[in-house]
Amino acid sequence: MSREQFLQMVRTYIEADPEAAPHVAGYVQAGLNAALTQAYERAADMECALAALAAKRYKGADALVLDKLRKWEGKTALRWDWLTTPNTK
Numbered sequence: 468m469s470r471e472q473f474l475q476m477v478r479t480y481i482e483a484d485p486e487a488a489p490h491v492a493g494y495v496q497a498g499l500n501a502a503l504t505q506a507y508e509r510a511a512d513m514e515c516a517l518a519a520l521a522a523k524r525y526k527g528a529d530a531l532v533l534d535k536l537r538k539w540e541g542k543t544a545l546r547w548d549w550l551t552t553p554n555t556k
Contacts, residue, residue, distance in 0.1 A: 509539050 468476075481488050516535040519528040536547040 509542065512538060513543075 477491060481491065512535040516532045519531045522528065540548060
């Protein structure tokens with residue numbers, strides 16, 4: 468379902484049952500809160516990975532960095548898969 472189809476469906480439903488609007492708003496707020504929580508978690512993991520990279524003295528820094536990057540694979544602005552996938556050559 469496209470975004471436009473979904474929004475039109477919500478509009479049509481609320482036209483027929485206006486009392487459902489506060490429930491829709493509640494679910495929207497819950498979705499926004501979940502996205503914000505995930506963004507904070509991702510930011511914390513990236514900070515941790517960068518700190519570990521900066522402090523190469525930490526034994527196991529490479530494993531920590533790779534673990535944090537794998538967790539967010541496909542969900543970040545940059546692609547890190549070149550770093551997290553083993554070299555098969």
